[in-house]
Amino acid sequence: MTRTTKTVMNAAIEKLTGLVKTGAMKINGNVNWRFLLTGEQPADEILKMFKLENGMKRALASPNLKLMKNYVQEVNTSNRNNKLSLIGIFTTHYGDDAVAKALVTMQSKLGWKSVDDVFTLLKFRKNGHLALASPKMEVLDDYMKLVIRTNSGDETLLQTLTKGFGGEEKLATLLVRAKEDPSTKELATALQNALVNKWIQTDKLQPENVFKKFRLDRGVEDALLDPNGHTLAAFISMYNARNPNSQTSLIGMFSARYGDDVVAETLVLARADRAKKPLATNLQQQQFQEWQKSKKSADDVFKLLKIQSQDFVALISPKLETVSEYIKALKATDPGDTSDLLTVVINGVGGDSALARAVASALKELNAHDPLAATLSTAAEYELMLFKRWRKGDINPNSIKSQFRVRDDAFVRRYRAYYDEKKALDNPTVITAINPLG
Template identity: 25%
Template sequence: MENLDGDLREMQLDKWKSSGKTVDDIFKLLKLQDEGEDLVKAPLYDTWVSYVIKMDQKSPYNTILQKLMTRYDDESLTKALRAVDAKKLEKARIENWLSNGKTADDIADDIFTSLKLNTGENILMTKASTLNTWISNVELMKKPDELVISVLKKHYDDEALTNMITVAKKDYRTNGVASKLEKARTNTWISKGESADDVFKLLKLSKEGDELLRSATWRTWMSYLTKLDNENPDELMFSVLKKQYGDEGLAAIIEKGKRSDATETLAAKLQEEVWRSEGKSSDDVFTLLFGKIKDDEMFGMFERPEFSTWISYTTKLNNLNKFNPDELVVISALEKRFDGDIVKLARALQAAKTKAALNGNNTTKSIVHELQTQQFKKFKRSHIDPDQLAAQLNTKFDVSNVGVVLALIDFYKKKGSTVTHEVVD
């Protein structure tokens, strides 16, 4: 019999049903008993499945599964179902196992073994597709994340599993399944109530010494900290590291981290937490970084790396201020450093922006542009328009005067304000 499609097949199915044919009758009629292990790939297999669904609308996949189980052992059936992407049959098989007293953990482990994933090798790199199939099967049961990690931990310790995930995430071919495993493990830690300190120990990060920030497992731990405290994971990071390494050990980690482009950002975050733990204010850190800076040195500080450090710390303190945060906190703190002379600060910012543009220093240019925008917002709140600012600037000749006024005019126009000021050379 040929494999019929569409309306013709539906007519044939109705004819069999009206004549009282059972699913076993049609199985034999289609000679599917002769297909052996290629049954699920046989051209007429889909026709038989369609008839089963028509005849048994409540649990057709259990009926199909029972037939397949008489023709395949567990390992062969796993491979057969994988070949045809039969998720409904997989679910029926799992429900059958559970009803017969098998635990979910045993089922997950058995499927893992039947797919020959229990080799001890880096299956994320060598058998990613098969591993993905196994995860898809486990996802048909309750608490899949815990099941996945439970089975994997029988074959790999936390450190080995982390290394596997880290390597696999770097390859576009295995990134997807690696991310699934990472998410499953993180969710399992959360459900078990693992603390930041617990996971630090699980990952054996203490053995890294002052090379900690370069460790392959560091990112895994940091990702978990973000899950535990999305508002300020850096505080958690600091508290655990201080407990593990002490003040001197932590200082060594920070110092080493500052020497590398790859770790300097992390080192800076740790340093900020050290300052916070010591109760240092924005002013304290400014003095710590710049000392008693002279007036003529204030104009050159914007391009120094210490200035970015100070901005970051000042911003962090403000972000953690739940009662009275201020989006203009940095420019307000900077005004104090210029003794409240907003005109002098405006000239300094314009001069620094011009210099950065001429030197191609985009980092400094971006920083100063943001500060100038903050200052102009304060001007607008205080109703200082370009005419008023120009009058204050013109009390002293400076090459930056015109640039400041033009920048403020541009700011007002972008905010939809009408500006009538004319700049005269």
């Protein structure tokens, strides 16, 4: 235990001792003060210590309520956490229904105007998304039912949480996080559905309105990081179900805003980030499905992505990677599809000559600064694919410059070395042994 911790603990013990001496706390027998400050005692025992175990009505009227509140604060300060709460103690002992009824009584006595006061009292904001799994949620729900029945109110849980957590945008973000937690998933899903339903049915929002509401128009990369991309996806799903003649999609909105090429490139890069990968993978699948639905061939996609010679320089080229994966998607849905990556790329850049010059230029640039990067680059990968194609077609190294208008001597030397190596393997030298006795 550190000196600071000891000081805090001793100060707390001194306060508790004073409470016992004044009769505010009821302690029998020898006292283990340090154990009392762990907050591990059952709720029943804590209430007995402060003589608050004889009904919620009496407990709320007792001056000892403030003393127990101070005790809870001392426990949490001593343990540097906030695991103990007044509401939690009362709920465990009396049940959430009794606590809710008592809060209704407090409402009339203290002149509270709305359920929002109870939200603040229960300190939901401090718990974040875990508030949805807290016993305090049951208390709030029961309290609201009693208020509505008693005062003919029309406040809903969604409205209360929206106000309490600081608006629809903040609540929506919290619900996305809560849906990932098994302990809060069920309620979070129900609340998200209620929120989305309100936007469609009451607010008459369109997908574009929600897109802007969450500022998903500030850049596709930022949008992928934003948890409310999931909220918009949930909205679109419900919107499409209710508007079958006006279908839209999350990827369609991103593509319309930023362009297919920018979106495709961003999605490939985003998949390398664990936080972004689930949404990025899902969006890429949607993008492929949209392309297939509109009958786009691999050649069409190559043009759509606006691939340039500079795309061959990188270790991984997001755009060329997209073409490769789209071809796999085409073959998965149509085994008879004859798309071939190298053929698509050659057609896309304008023939063997154009591809040869593009990779030769990229490798020359890379070799001048980082030979290792050149070896691992996309250009090196496509150079090898090109060499294999030429060797299969029996293209002689001596005709490279004239046939493909390649002026890079290093490129020609690399092809000659590849060609000679493969030729030697195809035609191994046969050594005939001569019998000296023959």
